[in-house]
Amino acid sequence: MSNLPYQNTALSPLERAKDLLGRMTVKEKVKQLQCVLKSPETYEFENGMGEMYPEGILVHESPEQTAAAIRVGQERCIASSRFGIPVVMHNEALSGVCMNFATVFPTSIGLAASFDPETVRDMADRTRQQMLAVGYRQALSPVLDVSRDMRWGRISETYGPDPTLSARMSVAFVKGLQTDELKNGASATGKHFMGHGASEGGINQTRTVADARELREVYAKPFDAAIHKAGIGSVMNSYCEINGEPVCASRGMLTDMLRGDLGFDGPVTSDYGSIQRLVYNFRTARDMADAAAQCLKAGLDIECPTPLAYDKPLLEAYAKGMVTDEDIDTACLRVLKFKFELGLFEDPMPKEETIRDAFFKPEHTEKAKEAARRTMTLTKNDGLLPLRTKSIKVAVIGPTGNNRRFMYSGYIFGTLVDMNLARLEQIGTEHRPLQRRDFDPLDESPKPVRTFPFTPDEALEMINRRLKNLYPESRTVYEAIHETFPDSVYVRGCHYLDKADTDFDTAVSAAKDADLVILTVGSKCGWGPMTNNGEGTDNSHIGLPAAQSELVKVVAAAAKQCVIVHTDERPLIDAEAYKAANAVLEAWLPNTWGPDAICDVLTGAYNPGGRLPFDVPYAEGVGPVYHYMNNGSHRFTCGLTNGYRELPDSILLPFGYGLSYTSFEYSNINLSSDGAENPTLTISADITNTGYILGDEVVQLYTRDLLASKIRPYQELAGFCRVTLAPGETKTVRFTVRADQFAFIGREGKWILEEGDFAFYIGRDSLSRREYKVFTQPKTIGIDPAKRGFYAEAEIL
Numbered sequence: 001m002s003n004l005p006y007q008n009t010a011l012s013p014l015e016r017a018k019d020l021l022g023r024m025t026v027k028e029k030v031k032q033l034q035c036v037l038k039s040p041e042t043y044e045f046e047n048g049m050g051e052m053y054p055e056g057i058l059v060h061e062s063p064e065q066t067a068a069a070i071r072v073g074q075e076r077c078i079a080s081s082r083f084g085i086p087v088v089m090h091n092e093a094l095s096g097v098c099m100n101f102a103t104v105f106p107t108s109i110g111l112a113a114s115f116d117p118e119t120v121r122d123m124a125d126r127t128r129q130q131m132l133a134v135g136y137r138q139a140l141s142p143v144l145d146v147s148r149d150m151r152w153g154r155i156s157e158t159y160g161p162d163p164t165l166s167a168r169m170s171v172a173f174v175k176g177l178q179t180d181e182l183k184n185g186a187s188a189t190g191k192h193f194m195g196h197g198a199s200e201g202g203i204n205q206t207r208t209v210a211d212a213r214e215l216r217e218v219y220a221k222p223f224d225a226a227i228h229k230a231g232i233g234s235v236m237n238s239y240c241e242i243n244g245e246p247v248c249a250s251r252g253m254l255t256d257m258l259r260g261d262l263g264f265d266g267p268v269t270s271d272y273g274s275i276q277r278l279v280y281n282f283r284t285a286r287d288m289a290d291a292a293a294q295c296l297k298a299g300l301d302i303e304c305p306t307p308l309a310y311d312k313p314l315l316e317a318y319a320k321g322m323v324t325d326e327d328i329d330t331a332c333l334r335v336l337k338f339k340f341e342l343g344l345f346e347d348p349m350p351k352e353e354t355i356r357d358a359f360f361k362p363e364h365t366e367k368a369k370e371a372a373r374r375t376m377t378l379t380k381n382d383g384l385l386p387l388r389t390k391s392i393k394v395a396v397i398g399p400t401g402n403n404r405r406f407m408y409s410g411y412i413f414g415t416l417v418d419m420n421l422a423r424l425e426q427i428g429t430e431h432r433p434l435q436r437r438d439f440d441p442l443d444e445s446p447k448p449v450r451t452f453p454f455t456p457d458e459a460l461e462m463i464n465r466r467l468k469n470l471y472p473e474s475r476t477v478y479e480a481i482h483e484t485f486p487d488s489v490y491v492r493g494c495h496y497l498d499k500a501d502t503d504f505d506t507a508v509s510a511a512k513d514a515d516l517v518i519l520t521v522g523s524k525c526g527w528g529p530m531t532n533n534g535e536g537t538d539n540s541h542i543g544l545p546a547a548q549s550e551l552v553k554v555v556a557a558a559a560k561q562c563v564i565v566h567t568d569e570r571p572l573i574d575a576e577a578y579k580a581a582n583a584v585l586e587a588w589l590p591n592t593w594g595p596d597a598i599c600d601v602l603t604g605a606y607n608p609g610g611r612l613p614f615d616v617p618y619a620e621g622v623g624p625v626y627h628y629m630n631n632g633s634h635r636f637t638c639g640l641t642n643g644y645r646e647l648p649d650s651i652l653l654p655f656g657y658g659l660s661y662t663s664f665e666y667s668n669i670n671l672s673s674d675g676a677e678n679p680t681l682t683i684s685a686d687i688t689n690t691g692y693i694l695g696d697e698v699v700q701l702y703t704r705d706l707l708a709s710k711i712r713p714y715q716e717l718a719g720f721c722r723v724t725l726a727p728g729e730t731k732t733v734r735f736t737v738r739a740d741q742f743a744f745i746g747r748e749g750k751w752i753l754e755e756g757d758f759a760f761y762i763g764r765d766s767l768s769r770r771e772y773k774v775f776t777q778p779k780t781i782g783i784d785p786a787k788r789g790f791y792a793e794a795e796i797l
Contacts, residue, residue: 006083006345013340020083021333026325029332030314032085033296034307035269040073040089048081050302050335051088051138051269057099058416063134063359066099067350070135074348086348088339090189093139093177094157094411095591096123096368097130100470103364107409107525108143108169109569110375110588112159112613113658115698116722117172119371124176124188126364131177131186133358135350137342138187138234140269141411142173144222145192148624150542150617151202153533156409156525156569156589158197160613161626162655163218164717167225168791174230183343187233190226192271194253195219196238203538205239205277208247213710213745215242220262225790227264233338236269237300239277246282248274249291254299263786267301267334275300275309288313293322301331365473365593372590372597374696377610378659379571380584384561386604386661387485392515394481394488397507397555399496399548400567401520402478404467405460406496407567409589410526410534414467418459418526418534456497456530471592477520477565480595484603489514493555494547496524497532502547508558517559518602519581521548522567525589533569543573543620556580565598571616575652586610604661609696609722611658611765615651622647627655627715627766634714654767656700656717662691662727666699669762671773673739678753678783681775683792684734685762689725698722699733699762701792706757706774709747715766716742719792732797733762738789739777751785753777 005011006020021029028047035051036043043052054073060066070089077087092098095105105111105123114120131139143157146166159166170190178185195208195215210219226232235258238247247253248270258264275295278285285291292309296317303310317323339345378385400406408415454462467474475483478490491510495501511517521544523532531537532545543549553576556562563583566572571586578584585608587598600606617623622644629635635643635650643650668686673679687697701718718741721733737760739753746752755777763770 009346013337016340017333017336020336021329023083024332026318026328027315028082029328030310032332032335033302033310033314035302035304036307037305040069040076043073043076045077045080048085049077049087051090051304052077053090053305058420060100063099063101063130063355064352067134067352067355071350074135078348084345086339086344088138088342088344089136090138090140091131091136092411093127093131093141094143095409096127096412097136097139098411098413098416099134100413101359102130102413103359103368104412104414104471104591105368105371106375106591106594107156107569107589108159109156109613110590111371112165112169113377113586113588113610114371114374114722115165115611115720116374117168119374120169121172121176122367123371124173126367128177128179128185129354129358133351133354136186137344138189139177140189140191140236142170142188142190143192144170144190144226145197146219146222147197148626149198149202150570150573150623151539152197152199153204153538154197154535156534157411159222161624162613162628162717163221164719164791165613166222170222170226171229174226174232178231178233182231182233182341183347187338187342188226189234189236189269190223190232191236192238193223193235193258194238194247195242196240199240204536208238208240208242216257216261217744220257221790224262224785227262228786229790232266233341234266234269235264236271237274239271239274241282246278246284248300249278249284249294249298251298259299261785265334267338268299269302270295270300270304272305275303289317289320289322293317296323296327296331301334369593369596372593373600373606375588375590375610376597376601376606376608377586377588377612378583378601378608379586379612379653379657380578380581381659382582384563384582385602387516387602388604390485391487392485393513394485394516394518395510395514396478396481396488396490396518396520397493397510398520398551399492399494400477400522401518402476402490402492403460403464404474404476405463406522406524407589407594408467408525408591409569412591414470415463415526417463417466418528418531459530460524474592475595477595477598480599481518484599493551497530497546499546502551504551504554507551507555511555511558511562515560517555517562519552519555519562519564520567521552521564523569525569541620542570544577549574549577552577552580563602567594571612571614571653573617573620573652575618578652586612607661607693607695608658609660609698611656611698612653613655615655615766616653618647618649618652622650625650628713628717630711631714632711636714654765656698656765657767658698658765660695660697662689662693662695664688664695664697664725664764665690666762666770669771669773671760671775673775677781679739679777681737681739682734683737683760683762683773684732686730686732687723687725688730689727692727694724694726696722696724697764700765701735701737702761702763702766703742704759705742706759708744708754708756710744712744717766718760719794721794721796723796733794734797735792735794737792739775740783741789741791743783743785743788751783751788753781753783755780
């Protein structure tokens with residue numbers, strides 16, 4: 001079998017896959033539709049395997065150990081297959097690959113605040129190097145969900161509520177991870193298709209609340225861009241339901257929209273445990289065979305993390321005629337083509353010789369530090385910052401100030417401990433793991449009482465020690481502050497989770513005794529009941545958790561001067577806290593190097609340039625609120641209903657807002673068109689640093705469709721560019737915009753670029769008043785949505 005067509009590298013991946021498919025039995029094909037979460041060194045492969053998440057990485061003490069385990073697993077898988085078919089090893093990689101010694105970058109929402117696609121691309125490229133070194137070839141990242149509802153616990157994994165910002169960052173991630181040719185990279189996996197961030201009530205995995213236009217024009221946009229601008233390799237389904245169907249069993253979503261409309265031709269991987277939800281949650285399948293048949297026929301190719309449905313149940317469905325050879329062949333062909341595109345048949349093994357450079361090059365750490373700095377977003381400053389005098393007495397007060405864990409997001413190696421601690425829960429007196437019947441509302445047997453072997457504080461300190469061991473150079477916020485301001489103290493003030501656990505008296509005493517208070521407040525993001533937010537941890541309360549709002553109030557009242565440093569997946573939503581503080585710094589979830597970045601910004605060693613990737617609601621009951629709300633719904637266009645009776649406005653701060661220690665001036669704004677039927681526009685402006693220090697400005701381009709045949713957004717982000725300017729320096733930022741970027745689905749259900757006037761604004765944020773230019777589209781034309789623009793390209797002249 002040495003000269004068969006599927007072994008011929010001169011043939012295309014599709015040609016090779018078709019030849020191999022024709023030689024396989026049904027059982028061999030079904031194996032390619034499976035994933036296992038097992039130890040690669042001990043799992044007994046049989047007839048190969050589609051994908052594998054290598055269990056045991058948490059105890060690996062070096063990248064070499066991980067690479068060795070993956071090499072053994074790959075060898076065992078290949079040997080078990082008649083045709084030597086390798087397995088795709090996958091892992092999470094939102095902020096770097098989720099394994100020991102990997103470089104950890106800020107989480108996605110912080111990177112969104114950087115407004116810097118190059119930082120995202122660079123992070124993904126360094127992640128690619130580390131993945132290939134140990135043998136991972138698929139990342140279950142990025143998260144392309146547009147996340148408007150701040151109650152949802154997974155905001156940190158996303159690039160926020162703006163589809164254009166999300167599309168731009170997602171393309172940068174995919175290009176960095178996959179490179180221009182998939183065989184030289186690791187495949188990205190866009191998730192969660194479709195509408196996962198629009199869940200009912202902000203509750204994870206519930207019904208998607210969006211109409212057909214929103215789904216296609218807003219929620220699909222980041223996926224559309226990742227497919228057509230970056231060639232994303234794989235997609236993962238949403239847990240939610242749309243139009244009364246589970247997405248993982250919806251042919252309308254996975255085949256008609258994803259593959260038909262959006263043109264995706266790669267494999268769709270199930271989110272973990274999706275298929276069984278048809279039986280136990282949605283109750284749309286009689287049993288696992290029925291669920292397997294529904295999902296396979298809908299277009300779901302691979303079941304993760306274990307084959308509960310795509311194994312004996314699927315073969316049972318095949319035997320009963322519930323699925324056909326064509327159904328199985330269609331899915332298997334996609335998987336085989338994917339493996340040929342990755343180059344796995346020629347080069348399936350880890351690249352151990354690259355481990356030293358891939359993991360331990362000092363440049364990786366410096367890039368992660370710089371990425372953390374670029375996420376820092378200053379949202380209030382009455383002139384107090386930067387702090388120039390190092391001899392002042394400082395009190396760092398607040399629950400997030402002296403424990404590393406609060407800097408970190410979920411889906412990184414150091415915080416996987418949270419997930420494991422949640423699994424250590426003891427179930428009543430039975431001391432057994434949770435079972436399906438524990439979640440079954442129709443099962444009337446007594447539900448177990450869930451208890452935990454650790455208190456939140458014990459778990460917190462355990463993880464803090466772990467993070468210190470993993471990243472010896474990392475520090476807490478207080479440790480970083482204390483190094484710069486030796487006369488400083490730390491007081492917790494209150495608990496991060498327990499509202500009753502407070503010590504306001506000690507906090508107020510420390511505040512009165514200090515020249516300056518740095519209030520460190522925010523959330524613990526991760527998994528399980530000992531976190532404030534994360535996957536499966538959603539919130540009705542989106543302000544400061546526990547008693548932190550009260551802590552801010554009493555401490556700010558006692559303090560001579562105070563700065564709030566807020567670390568969370570969502571911005572600070574507390575108008576009173578803004579009034580009380582002299583300055584507010586949004587640090588998001590910066591991970592390892594966050595405390596250093598925070599200290600650099602407070603002291604002026606780094607001039608902040610981050611911008612809000614959200615509109616900040618004025619109060620908790622407001623929202624979702626976003627700058628691109630439709631005409632008639634936006635607060636500027638809704639007529640008599642101008643907002644909430646008790647509030648002066650719906651928002652506290654606008655999308656794109658952020659302060660600097662210097663100032664900028666815009667001038668010479670120009671717009672021109674190439675005059676084509678589907679024109680390309682050029683919009684430029686000169687930006688001058690009118691202050692006295694080096695600084696970054698995020699130049700933002702917005703557009704408004706002034707009159708349309710269907711209701712359009714009040715405005716849309718068209719593009720953005722982060723530019724660094726020395727004092728007195730002027731640079732020109734030029735945007736190139738395809739007019740069909742602003743096409744929409746017309747009354748006849750077809751995509752059109754409609755005749756009429758479009759206003760373009762260049763400015764500092766979504767609300768700032770600035771000069772605008774008008775472009776007139778002379779006639780309505782039909783457009784191909786796959787070839788339309790998704791965001792403006794920017795260049796600095």
